[in-house]
Amino acid sequence: MNNRSKVIQKRIMKLKEKRNAAILSHNYQRPEIQEIADFIGDSLELAVKATKINAEIIVFCGVDFMAETAAILNPDKKVIIPSADAKCPMAAQLPAGLVRKAKENNPDVPFVIYVNSHAEARAEADVCCTSANADRIVEQLNSDTIMLGPDANLAWYAQRKARKRVIPIPSNGYCYVHRAFRKEHVSKVRREYPDAAVIVHPECDPEVQLSADFVGSTSQMLKFAKKTDYERIIVGTELGLIQRMRREIPDKSFIPLNSVICFNMKKNTLENLLNAIEKETNAVNVPPSVAERAKKPIKRMVEIS
Numbered sequence: 001m002n003n004r005s006k007v008i009q010k011r012i013m014k015l016k017e018k019r020n021a022a023i024l025s026h027n028y029q030r031p032e033i034q035e036i037a038d039f040i041g042d043s044l045e046l047a048v049k050a051t052k053i054n055a056e057i058i059v060f061c062g063v064d065f066m067a068e069t070a071a072i073l074n075p076d077k078k079v080i081i082p083s084a085d086a087k088c089p090m091a092a093q094l095p096a097g098l099v100r101k102a103k104e105n106n107p108d109v110p111f112v113i114y115v116n117s118h119a120e121a122r123a124e125a126d127v128c129c130t131s132a133n134a135d136r137i138v139e140q141l142n143s144d145t146i147m148l149g150p151d152a153n154l155a156w157y158a159q160r161k162a163r164k165r166v167i168p169i170p171s172n173g174y175c176y177v178h179r180a181f182r183k184e185h186v187s188k189v190r191r192e193y194p195d196a197a198v199i200v201h202p203e204c205d206p207e208v209q210l211s212a213d214f215v216g217s218t219s220q221m222l223k224f225a226k227k228t229d230y231e232r233i234i235v236g237t238e239l240g241l242i243q244r245m246r247r248e249i250p251d252k253s254f255i256p257l258n259s260v261i262c263f264n265m266k267k268n269t270l271e272n273l274l275n276a277i278e279k280e281t282n283a284v285n286v287p288p289s290v291a292e293r294a295k296k297p298i299k300r301m302v303e304i305s
């Protein structure tokens with residue numbers, strides 16, 4: 001990290017104190033942001049953490065739907081995001097109208113919505129899920145058929161684990177970052193590093209999931225990396241998590257399955273973080289009527305899991 005970044009980090013830390021703000025960083029954020037964050041984690045971990053911290057301002061370093069979740073769960077706090085352009089393209093693949101239409105067409109089938117979705121869409125769904133608990137939520141619901149969106153690979157993963165029929169809505173929703181991993185990448189690293197474990201995210205394609213040693217959310221991958229006896233681990237997710245693993249588990253070696261980054265996550269920089277905290281710009285507001293309805297599927301998820 002260069003001197004300029006260190007100077008900006010110091011300015012942010014001072015301002016953070018002055019404004020009584022807390023910085024929450026998703027696992028996929030730039031290392032220089034993760035380094036000064038109060039908490040690092042996956043989207044739901046961070047939103048829940050936000051309810052437990054004593055700060056007036058939450059600076060959410062992640063993408064739009066994550067900051068919305070934090071705003072919904074923390075109506076008494078001001079939530080700001082460094083870059084207003086940090087938007088998840090997968091969340092945009094499931095507009096509220098599509099959830100409504102799917103429910104009209106299948107009135108007896110519960111709709112499980114991935115937390116990687118917008119508040120308006122979540123307000124229409126029955127229960128929320130994360131990549132860490134999608135299989136358990138599907139398993140617990142009292143129906144043999146479930147709808148799940150927007151990620152079709154997560155729907156496939158939940159179907160396989162819960163042994164129920166899971167209909168993906170939309171039929172081909174995807175995360176471009178995790179779609180970039182291929183079975184050939186797994187074959188290549190297995191040849192190069194026969195002693196390594198391969199771990200991937202459930203947003204990866206089914207054939208990639210089937211060829212891995214472990215499939216899990218970012219928090220589950222981190223736990224696996226900390227506990228496993230493997231000393232070398234090949235990681236199939238966004239580079240930011242690998243950088244965190246290298247920082248927190250220095251005695252093991254972490255190799256990207258393929259070096260992919262989420263350009264949307266990386267729209268947050270130290271510069272726009274400083275600007276946002278200084279001017280308190282890019283406030284994330286969810287209309288109270290939507291927030292109230294969008295909170296229900298999250299509450300239901302917590303009850304079920």
Ligand code: SF4
Nearest residue numbers: 063088090175177262
């Ligand atoms: S990694 Fe994928 S799901 Fe996450 S913000 Fe980027 S595009 Fe969206």
